[in-house]
Amino acid sequence: MKVRIKVWRQKNADSQGAFETYETPTLNANMSFLEMLDVVNEDLSMKGQEPIAFDHDCREGICGTCSLVINGKPHGPHRKVATCQTYMRSFQDGETIVVEPFRAKPFPLIKDLVVNRKSFDQIIQAGGFISVRTGSAPDANSVPVPKINSDLAMDAAQCIGCGACVAACKNASAMLFVSAKVSHLGLLPQGQPERERRVLAMVGTMDELGFGSCTVTGSCEAVCPKDISLDFIARMNRDYGYALIKGEPHRNSAED
Amino acid sequence: MATLNSNLPPGPLGQKWEKHKFSSKLINPANKRKFKIVVVGAGLAGASTSATLAELGYQVENFVFHDSPRRAHSIAAQGGINAAKNYQNDGDSVHRLFYDTIKGGDFRAREANVHRLAEVSVNIIDQCAAQGVPFAREYGGLLDNRSFGGAQVSRTFYARGQTGQQLLLGAYSALSRQIGLGAVTSHTHSEMLDLVVIDGHAKGIIVRDLKTGAITRHVGDAVVLATGGYGNVFNLSTYARGSNVTAIWRAYKRGACFANPCYTQIHPTCIPVTGDYQSKLTLMSESLRNDGRIWVPKKQGDKRAPHQIPEAERDYYLERKYPSFGNLAPRDIASRAAKEACDDGRGVGETGLGVYLDFSDAIQRLGEGKIRERYGNLFDIYKEITDEDAYKAPMRIYPAVHYTMGGLWVDYNLMSNLPGLFVLGEANFSDHGANRLGASALMQGLADGYFVLPATLGNYLATQKPDQRPKTDHASFRDAEASVQSTNRRMLASKGSRTPASFHKELGKILWEYCGMARSEAGLKKAVQLLQALREEYVVNLKVPGEEGGLNQSLEQAGRVADFIELGELMCLDALTREESCGGHFRVEHQEEGECKRDDEKFAHVAAWEFTGVGKAPVRNVEPLTYEEIKMATRSYK
Numbered sequence A: 001m002k003v004r005i006k007v008w009r010q011k012n013a014d015s016q017g018a019f020e021t022y023e024t025p026t027l028n029a030n031m032s033f034l035e036m037l038d039v040v041n042e043d044l045s046m047k048g049q050e051p052i053a054f055d056h057d058c059r060e061g062i063c064g065t066c067s068l069v070i071n072g073k074p075h076g077p078h079r080k081v082a083t084c085q086t087y088m089r090s091f092q093d094g095e096t097i098v099v100e101p102f103r104a105k106p107f108p109l110i111k112d113l114v115v116n117r118k119s120f121d122q123i124i125q126a127g128g129f130i131s132v133r134t135g136s137a138p139d140a141n142s143v144p145v146p147k148i149n150s151d152l153a154m155d156a157a158q159c160i161g162c163g164a165c166v167a168a169c170k171n172a173s174a175m176l177f178v179s180a181k182v183s184h185l186g187l188l189p190q191g192q193p194e195r196e197r198r199v200l201a202m203v204g205t206m207d208e209l210g211f212g213s214c215t216v217t218g219s220c221e222a223v224c225p226k227d228i229s230l231d232f233i234a235r236m237n238r239d240y241g242y243a244l245i246k247g248e249p250h251r252n253s254a255e256d
Numbered sequence B: 001m002a003t004l005n006s007n008l009p010p011g012p013l014g015q016k017w018e019k020h021k022f023s024s025k026l027i028n029p030a031n032k033r034k035f036k037i038v039v040v041g042a043g044l045a046g047a048s049t050s051a052t053l054a055e056l057g058y059q060v061e062n063f064v065f066h067d068s069p070r071r072a073h074s075i076a077a078q079g080g081i082n083a084a085k086n087y088q089n090d091g092d093s094v095h096r097l098f099y100d101t102i103k104g105g106d107f108r109a110r111e112a113n114v115h116r117l118a119e120v121s122v123n124i125i126d127q128c129a130a131q132g133v134p135f136a137r138e139y140g141g142l143l144d145n146r147s148f149g150g151a152q153v154s155r156t157f158y159a160r161g162q163t164g165q166q167l168l169l170g171a172y173s174a175l176s177r178q179i180g181l182g183a184v185t186s187h188t189h190s191e192m193l194d195l196v197v198i199d200g201h202a203k204g205i206i207v208r209d210l211k212t213g214a215i216t217r218h219v220g221d222a223v224v225l226a227t228g229g230y231g232n233v234f235n236l237s238t239y240a241r242g243s244n245v246t247a248i249w250r251a252y253k254r255g256a257c258f259a260n261p262c263y264t265q266i267h268p269t270c271i272p273v274t275g276d277y278q279s280k281l282t283l284m285s286e287s288l289r290n291d292g293r294i295w296v297p298k299k300q301g302d303k304r305a306p307h308q309i310p311e312a313e314r315d316y317y318l319e320r321k322y323p324s325f326g327n328l329a330p331r332d333i334a335s336r337a338a339k340e341a342c343d344d345g346r347g348v349g350e351t352g353l354g355v356y357l358d359f360s361d362a363i364q365r366l367g368e369g370k371i372r373e374r375y376g377n378l379f380d381i382y383k384e385i386t387d388e389d390a391y392k393a394p395m396r397i398y399p400a401v402h403y404t405m406g407g408l409w410v411d412y413n414l415m416s417n418l419p420g421l422f423v424l425g426e427a428n429f430s431d432h433g434a435n436r437l438g439a440s441a442l443m444q445g446l447a448d449g450y451f452v453l454p455a456t457l458g459n460y461l462a463t464q465k466p467d468q469r470p471k472t473d474h475a476s477f478r479d480a481e482a483s484v485q486s487t488n489r490r491m492l493a494s495k496g497s498r499t500p501a502s503f504h505k506e507l508g509k510i511l512w513e514y515c516g517m518a519r520s521e522a523g524l525k526k527a528v529q530l531l532q533a534l535r536e537e538y539v540v541n542l543k544v545p546g547e548e549g550g551l552n553q554s555l556e557q558a559g560r561v562a563d564f565i566e567l568g569e570l571m572c573l574d575a576l577t578r579e580e581s582c583g584g585h586f587r588v589e590h591q592e593e594g595e596c597k598r599d600d601e602k603f604a605h606v607a608a609w610e611f612t613g614v615g616k617a618p619v620r621n622v623e624p625l626t627y628e629e630i631k632m633a634t635r636s637y638k
Ligand code: FES
Pocket: A055, A056, A057, A058, A059, A060, A061, A062, A063, A064, A065, A066, A082, A083, A084, A085, A160
């Protein structure tokens, strides 16, 4: 098979970008989408043109590095998979496929299809952790966790931090990403002492970084490669409301 | 010749680590603040050590080539992490984990290091659970375990099929906390391209900012490399595409010894290669071998569909050869047996490079529902990649490169022969000998990062004056930076006709053919010649589009492939000079009916190679392996 790809090309953040169209060499339907881009890039290099810059690493749907909006959908046509798990047999021979970067203000473009998702790290740095020094932990079995909580925590913890939720949202909201971490830690006994402090700090940082607000359209859930549920946003909103009412945790001398 | 002093503490094996920690130098808190530690990599080892060193009060600078410290390939480990907790009361102990690991490594690992690993394993689970890693639990709320990789006890902790992800995100959260507190400075999109050595000590690194192309100098009182394994030297592997050898290779070229480069692990259960375009091989967790039966047709060239081949005409070769371990034989053994079957013309699938992993018996015995419950996600992955339904027809699998046991040589303190240079995780050589057992890579990365280096680093720092780091205008920094610049410019200026990717493919094919699952003297000699020619061609016939400034992924790749080609030659040389078979290293001349035949008299040692110049013969240094506690035995799984 062969396809035509219409790709966003942009030299760097300061320059003007535009779509370029390329005819691919002959492809195999069992190629992954990224392997198709590899083939196109080899072809461009041999013709003395600059290859298309795109992000990728594990190519098995777990590292969260790959991105791309394919025909208008972050991570392509299928649900519950990342771009690297998308195969050419999902497209028609001769089809024109539009390929764009994840676009959102808090994800500034670096080059072509590559954007900077540093803002996600900044949100985690603000509070996406349990404060426990190495060596200070009690025996692992001294804190039992109901299986149902740990299973639900795991559902949330699967987030790969790719940013598709932000790219899909018309407001560029990061609520699905943030709520996954807040829920993962908030569901576990180990996460209780910092529960309110955490949600306030993470949501505050998310707002400061310019992510938009959530209007519950569900487009984030629809493109999430790990099928993270909107329910976690509801859970986070509850935690956030509770934490606000309770006030800044450090102003109270003790928890009651 | 380099001096290799393993610095093993005296005393009985079980007390060495305790005693060593007690006799290790402490740095007083006021001085810790004055020491700056450069850490390269943020996988399990790099992230855990950066976080822990910062908690202790050191200034830490962390560098990753990824866009975030959460991306390293530790994240892809599926199966689990071993720990000698004995929560199942099934007879596990530190000693048993230690023994299994030494035996699994075919008696080519350092006894004291492995014992320490087994001891520390229990603390890792505590630490990770406290961080909120959502390990699998039983209904009573306690941690669940499973058996893995042929172990006879259930000591593997897991988080669904994503244990590596959850452990890495745990370490990343600890690291993020320290970044947020300002105790760690995180440099993303930053690739280390050289090590700076001053008066024989590692004192800094040269880094390229992958976004801007800027080359910068970074000084530290010590340098820690936690940059992972080098399996991508084969081009096709289960590694992430970005995984590379560059950081440790350039340290090797600055004087650090490279130990046992030929020890590579080839994992038996991966999805077979389908075409030349392929960029990546996908692992199917070996837990599948608990219920799947591996077979090929008895007849050569039998092209019938699997269900048309009657039972009597199938060869369940693992069950036949290893009746007591059967389909659960260790990775190196299972891989080699698959290769033998295919070499014999009995491989399946279009390319003939595949064997069946058949669940029909298990489905009949337990029902499809049970199999779906156990392995549903793996069957889904298989379907997604191959477009085939493994509930209906057997999976096709073939071995693929998965892990490298070799790496930079380190002593008991995890310091290389270059003082001040520490190497952690898969990047070092120390704990897995000639073959790694399942669920022990995660264990080693975190042991090194959370518990070992933070305890041993003081032994080196105590010999250094606080606040007396060299300045980055030192001649060694200038020279290293100039050499990085000139290498990059030379590659960009080269007006050849082949891309880095085309060289990488050719390199991979040579190594897979001659330095893969079976190696022979003639083949290895031929490979060395081919690789020397390839190295020379690389200099004159390379084509790298783009510019020096800004993001240039072709340039990144060009540098990494250059290092891989040089490494490939060293691997073949190492395989050639190790005239025995052990673990993942199988020399066809040294076998007993297809099984590895070790030569303990001549080769019970670590080979640590020392660089003498590109195109010049490296020096083979030797560290003898002495076993105090256990007797070397033939590793039998029959
Ligand atoms: S490349 Fe890792 S998730 Fe796609």
